[in-house]
Amino acid sequence: xxxxxxxxxxxxxxxxxxxxxxxxxxxxxxxxxxxxxxxxxxxxxxxxxxxxxxxxxxxxxxxxxxxxxxxxxxxxxxxxxxxxxxxxxxxxxxxxxxxxxxxxxxxxxxxxxxxxxxxxxxxxxxxxxxxxxxxxxxxxxxxxxxxxxxxxxxxxxxxxxxxxxxxxxxxxxxxxxxxxxxxxxxxxxxxxxxxxxxxxxxxxxxxxxxxxxxxxxxxxxxxxxxxxxxxxxxxxxxxxxxxxxxxxxxxxxxxxxxxxxxxxxxxxxxxxxxxxxxxxxxxxxxxxxxxxxxxxxxxxxxxxxxxxxxxxxxxxxxxxxxxxxxxxxxxxxxxxxxx
Amino acid sequence: xxxxxxxxxxxxxxxxxxxxxxxxxxxxxxxxxxxxxxxxxxxxxxxxxxxxxxxxxxxxxxxxxxxxxxxxxxxxxxxxxxxxxxxxxxxxxxxxxxxxxxxxxxxxxxxxxxxxxxxxxxxxxxxxxxxxxxxxxxxxxxxxxxxxxxxxxxxxxxxxxxxxxxxxxxxxxxxxxxxxxxxxxxxxxxxxxxxxxxxxxxxxxxxxxxxxxxxxxxxxxxxxxxxxx
Numbered sequence: 001x002x003x004x005x006x007x008x009x010x011x012x013x014x015x016x017x018x019x020x021x022x023x024x025x026x027x028x029x030x031x032x033x034x035x036x037x038x039x040x041x042x043x044x045x046x047x048x049x050x051x052x053x054x055x056x057x058x059x060x061x062x063x064x065x066x067x068x069x070x071x072x073x074x075x076x077x078x079x080x081x082x083x084x085x086x087x088x089x090x091x092x093x094x095x096x097x098x099x100x101x102x103x104x105x106x107x108x109x110x111x112x113x114x115x116x117x118x119x120x121x122x123x124x125x126x127x128x129x130x131x132x133x134x135x136x137x138x139x140x141x142x143x144x145x146x147x148x149x150x151x152x153x154x155x156x157x158x159x160x161x162x163x164x165x166x167x168x169x170x171x172x173x174x175x176x177x178x179x180x181x182x183x184x185x186x187x188x189x190x191x192x193x194x195x196x197x198x199x200x201x202x203x204x205x206x207x208x209x210x211x212x213x214x215x216x217x218x219x220x221x222x223x224x225x226x227x228x229x230x231x232x233x234x235x236x237x238x239x240x241x242x243x244x245x246x247x248x249x250x251x252x253x254x255x256x257x258x259x260x261x262x263x264x265x266x267x268x269x270x271x272x273x274x275x276x277x278x279x280x281x282x283x284x285x286x287x288x289x290x291x292x293x294x295x296x297x298x299x300x301x302x303x304x305x306x307x308x309x310x311x312x313x314x315x316x317x318x319x320x321x322x323x324x325x326x327x328x329x330x331x332x333x334x335x336x337x338x339x
Numbered sequence: 340x341x342x343x344x345x346x347x348x349x350x351x352x353x354x355x356x357x358x359x360x361x362x363x364x365x366x367x368x369x370x371x372x373x374x375x376x377x378x379x380x381x382x383x384x385x386x387x388x389x390x391x392x393x394x395x396x397x398x399x400x401x402x403x404x405x406x407x408x409x410x411x412x413x414x415x416x417x418x419x420x421x422x423x424x425x426x427x428x429x430x431x432x433x434x435x436x437x438x439x440x441x442x443x444x445x446x447x448x449x450x451x452x453x454x455x456x457x458x459x460x461x462x463x464x465x466x467x468x469x470x471x472x473x474x475x476x477x478x479x480x481x482x483x484x485x486x487x488x489x490x491x492x493x494x495x496x497x498x499x500x501x502x503x504x505x506x507x508x509x510x511x512x513x514x515x516x517x518x519x520x521x522x523x524x525x526x527x528x529x530x531x532x533x534x535x536x537x538x539x540x541x542x543x544x545x546x547x548x549x550x551x552x553x554x555x556x557x558x559x560x561x562x563x564x565x566x567x568x
Contacts, residue, residue: 007343011343185357185361189364189365192365194371194372194516196364196365196368198368198517198518199364199368202360202363202364203357203360203361203364205360206356206357206359206360206361207357209356210352210353210354210356210357211353213344213349213352213353213356214349214350214353216343216344216349217343217344217345217346217347217348217349217350218343218344218346218349219346219349219350219353244517267343
């Protein structure tokens with residue numbers, strides 16, 4: 001049976017008339033949090049506690065070893081990489097993608113959290129390797145940047161990333177889907193006779209905002225990772241827009257921060273509030289510089305950045321405290337709301 | 340309390356966000372460079388002299404090519420010499436055009452007959468050769484008296500400015516995308532026209548009296564105006 005999130009189960013129960021909306025809210029409050037990336041799946045929850053008892057230090061050592069081995073492999077390959085034909089390069093990268101896919105398949109049925117993390121990372125790398133294989137195979141050696149290989153590579157990576165994400169809806173898989181789809185769109189714009197490079201930041205922002213909305217609607221899973229990923233992409237897009245269009249980029253950044261703060265407040269997403277708090281400290285000085293140039297000296301700007309960061313941090317703490325306080329009161333209030 | 344958006348509404352909003360932004364970028368973001376009437380299509384014999392420029396082949400097969408074109412537009416640009424070793428900016432003197440050559444032998448300056456492309460003479464390396472040349476005295480003394488030309492570009496609005504007698508006025512203006520610029524400006528030999536290079540790698544001839552801008556050549560580097568022999 002496929003794993004279902006608490007949100008999905010509650011929505012179905014409310015839709016079926018089993019629970020009222022107030023009761024569903026009470027259950028959410030009692031569960032103390034929204035679904036996050038760290039929320040265990042049904043398979044993880046079903047795993048015996050002993051299977052999950054892998055010491056974090058052992059897992060960390062394993063990851064460090066894997067990274068070192070990968071770095072050594074990349075260094076060795078770099079020595080002869082330029083001597084290979086582009087088809088050989090493409091084939092090598094394609095084989096790497098296949099090996100990573102196979103490695104993921106090998107641990108797919110293992111419900112222990114470390115195995116789930118390994119699965120997420122190797123499938124993420126498989127998507128990247130497949131995209132790189134297409135870029136290497138389609139790019140002319142020594143040629144300047146061409147949009148076609150990147151568009152095809154992005155589309156191929158997206159075509160692989162989506163089913164992998166459906167099989168294993170984790171943060172790395174969602175990141176692979178979003179990154180490859182965004183790369184495809186940006187590369188596609190590069191086919192224009194005069195690519196609107198200065199507006200790429202706007203598209204990045206829109207993609208990030210769309211991911212936030214999809215996560216809010218439960219479509220970009222895991223929702224916690226989706227919200228964070230989308231928020232970061234949207235903020236990065238606004239920041240990118242400030243380079244060609246300083247004022248518009250800053251306005252978009254500030255509006256995004258306000259939107260994230262509002263969403264964090266309305267929907268109870270503490271992590272969004274935290275990201276927005278940090279972004280506030282990034283965009284407020286830029287807004288002052290863009291709209292009131294010369295009105296503040298360096299120390300004044302630093303002071304305002306600090307105050308903005310402090311205000312954001314306090315808002316985050318307040319939000320977190322409210323979310324954690326609710327379960328204690330909710331069961332007692334729920335019957336009153338019903339009557 | 341965690342509230343979830345209706346999935347269908349979320350999908351619709353996401354599609355509108357990305358699709359709408361993509362459409363807006365494609366519609367409004369693809370501002371084209373300003374177009375100007377072409378001297379090649381409608382030559383103007385009153386525009387004097389020849390213009391020389393280097394153009395670098397972006398694929399790097401031929402390196403740079405030295406072109407010469409009548410400023411009147413009565414003939415298409417002619418390639419006088421191509422090669423990886425060509426560099427710098429052409430020069431005019433006495434009706435001959437010069438280009439610097441960097442090769443294993445060092446730096447030399449070749450003087451060419453603009454009509455045949457034959458090498459008339461060759462100079463050995465000396466200080467300053469191979470570097471962008473200082474502005475030559477453009478045109479006649481009347482042009483010097485006519486004032487100083489300069490270009491100004493900001494947010495896609497470009498201007499050719501003429502400073503004369505302490506006052507500066509705009510001779511010609513144009514608008515394009517934000518990355519559109521006018522680079523250099525040089526007087527014609529008779530002091531009635533200005534040669535402008537734009538960021539679209541085009542050479543433009545501006546009639547100073549009324550600001551009429553016309554296209555002389557595309558795929559061009561910075562142009563240098565000279566007298567025909």
